[in-house]
Amino acid sequence: MSIWWSLHLRCEAASVPLARRLLLGTMETAGVDPDISYDLSVALTEACANAVEHGGTRSGGVSPEAYRVTAYLDGEKCRIEVTDSGPGFTGSPAARPARHDAEHGRGLCLIEELADHVHIDNKPDRSGAVVSFDKMLKWRENTPLVTAS
Template sequence: MDTVSLPDTWSYALRLPRDPRAARVARMTVRAALSGHGRHESLDTVELLTSELVTNAYRHTHGPASLRLTALPGGRLRVGVWDSHPRIPAPFGAPPWDRVRPALEDAEDGRGLCLVQEYADAWGGWPIGDGGGSDRGAGKLLWFEVTGRKSEGAREAVA
């Protein structure tokens, strides 16, 4: 009898409305997908960083966002978040990547992109379309990759 082996690579995509609950829906989707594929070693990191990018899409745009979660060869996991705003923030710009300054100690926000910089193994961003912010696909795609090696630090950042 032949055995069927599950594929090493897979992809999930989710369209998120402009809604304050979008980050929660994205976290739940990431948790379900990674748990279903036995990728527990990177779950906390991916969940945290995905939440940060989706939250930024909600806070800094006036349209929907999209999430794509892709398992790549070699155990890498890539998360991409598209939104309609054309500006690519640090640290996602072209090399040499500019660094995000640490948030002030008493600041209530401004730590999300620092977390990407700290816990992702790779990251980047691409402008999409004409940059006009229309619903025809313009805007940007921000992405990050993890291999599971830095997930311990992400657990501490969430706590």
């Protein structure tokens, strides 16, 4: 079984739960184990929140208005990619541990904890950031979409 979808969302906080609900609904319908679904939905929420916060404006204050979320459920793996059009990462884009008392800065580290593989980078033309991650899927028993294939 293979499912994929892509959304173009406004860089507004209200867009984040929409992406999360779509992912959860897709995985529920496909029969993905709820614990795996939850982990991926939290990771997606963090990636979208980062796109809204950091990818919403370029230097000079010009708003690109949107970011993109793409999800692929293919066989035994789910891959999610969140791409924005902001200034991108400065320096090394790897997740850096936040201070224990920090109110921000934990999102990328949380994504790395919840996913099996994470890739954080700038777009090749440095016109934004790309956060992609994947996780091996587990299925509920007697899942029609899995047992039918």
